[in-house]
Amino acid sequence: MTDYAQLYKKLYTIRSFETLLLDEFSSGVFPGTTHTSLGHEANAVGVLSYARENDVVVSNHRCHGHFLAYGGDPTALFAELLGRPGGICGGVGGSQHLQWRNFYSNGIQGGTLAMAAGMAFAEKQAGRNAIVFDFMGDGTLGEGIVYECLNMISLWSLPILIVLENNHIAQTTPSDRAVAGSMTARFEAFDIPTTHLDTCDVTEILPVAGELTRIVRQESRPQALVIETARLSTHSKGDDTRDAMDVELLWTLRDPVEFIGLLVQDQERFKLTSKIDKQIRTAYETALAMEGRSA
């Protein structure tokens, strides 16, 4: 039986982290910029529920949700975002450049697929039965290296699950002004079997991701999963050019946390929510209190 409370906990951890991050960003403690995973929580949790210890995860600029779903520590992530030496990458990488265990992210879009393909090649050669999860966005489809890599991923039958999170907007450009043709057909043109999901319901994503992961692992060949999703917040800090009503509508219709939340008993949900909020707050304050660098 599906443990909805457990799923809610995982999704809400990301939600709580990102919400606090955006709230605190205006206070000026965080250097630079950040991209949050608000609205993408179900994809990260649904897919990475199948990541095993030896598997590799490659993510992009919008990577916090993937990192937390992978099992990353919120305190260490806050510390990284704050630029503390105790962060995941000592404060060097920051929001977009995380590396911990078998998790890697980079702020350059298309190139991450090449990195992921190379990793899948290495894992296949090593025969460790490990697979690579690669997360990309609809905006990434604009870069040419993606197609070079889809070609080689198929040609060499690399064990990789490509997850395209189509949130229909790249920074401020809606995908209908940037992407011609079909997204799924792009993968299919390279003979990479592609599954399309139009949902923010993690319970719908889970069984599909489970089956795709099984195929990639057992048959050592690629699969693609295109998930229609919604960016519920800004691209980075305060740069949402969409109509406020449209975004409001997305919150009503496509909030993955609300979807799973409805399946959890009210009282339990309330308990979990406040417990997680408290944990995330503590994580933030712990990171904030960590020693910085002497100037």
Added chain:
Amino acid sequence: MTNSLPRTVLQSLNQALRQALADDPQVFLLGEDILDPYGGSFKVTRGLSTAFPERVLTTPISEAGITGMAGGMALRGMRPVVEIMFGDFSTLIADQIINHIAKFHGMYNNQVSAPVVIRTPMGARRGYGPTHSQTLEKIFLGTPGLTVLAPSHLQGGDEMGAPGQLLYDAILRQDGPTFFVENKLQYLLKLLTPENLQDYDVVESLPEGGFPAPCTTLSLRGAPPPQITLTAYGYMAHLALQALHSLAYDYEIFAELVVPTRLSPVHLDPLFNSLQRSGRLLTVEEGTMSWGWSAEVVARAAQALGPKLQKIGRIAARETVIPVAAELEEACLPQVSDIISQAREMVQA
């Protein structure tokens, strides 16, 4: 391995690849048209796909893709070597090198390493024209986290030959990424052994930190103190050596030649030592001059020597496209005669 001793730069590099494949099962070669019987456009990989069929991969025409993949392979424990068929195509892999492979170690806080070697032939003089003749390594010089090497035929007489040894060490004896600059005409040069160089005093020095690539300082044995220092790498070192010889025997101008094999990060102490003796610096490069290798070398020399550096000169390709027509191509590239006349001017003026 039973190989006859390499005689040319090409054979030396080929032997190094063969040896690296033999010595470490994590070594993989990726490149376009590198399989036998063709063995690569310039034959550097000839015989390797026959000997190691599973680890020598012919790839689609996807320079960025294969280079990026090599980065991922290296992060997961492999030691990939990428051949970019023509150096001109390295524009296609700039993002992979600069924003990925060279960054990984630093931006992931030294938690990972990416031992990728990207080899490619630069250079003209074969009539290949504007997009197959350039010398473009300056794009990558100074990239943090990246070592840029250029082999020299002037060094070494050991088994693999110095060019091959440099490549072998880049593949197996370091954990960072390397851009390895070969040159089309240099492939055919004979390796100079100590016997070949017995007319010269040859000093090899290693840098104190970083990748231990040797720098050679060379002067005619028994010559008076040098009046000028020439510095060049790769195929240009071959031209500079001819110029050095002619300057001495035809004009009684005595030069020292300094040939670094590690271009970036710079290793210039041997050059500065030579300049302490000569006070004059003439750089020779096959790339265009503006914002190039010599600009950095001259700036560093000026910093290191101050007023002791009396004169500088720079020889480089003209800032045009490289034409196909032989006489036009020749006119836009540095020649031995250019080195001689500029050196004469600098010493005699």
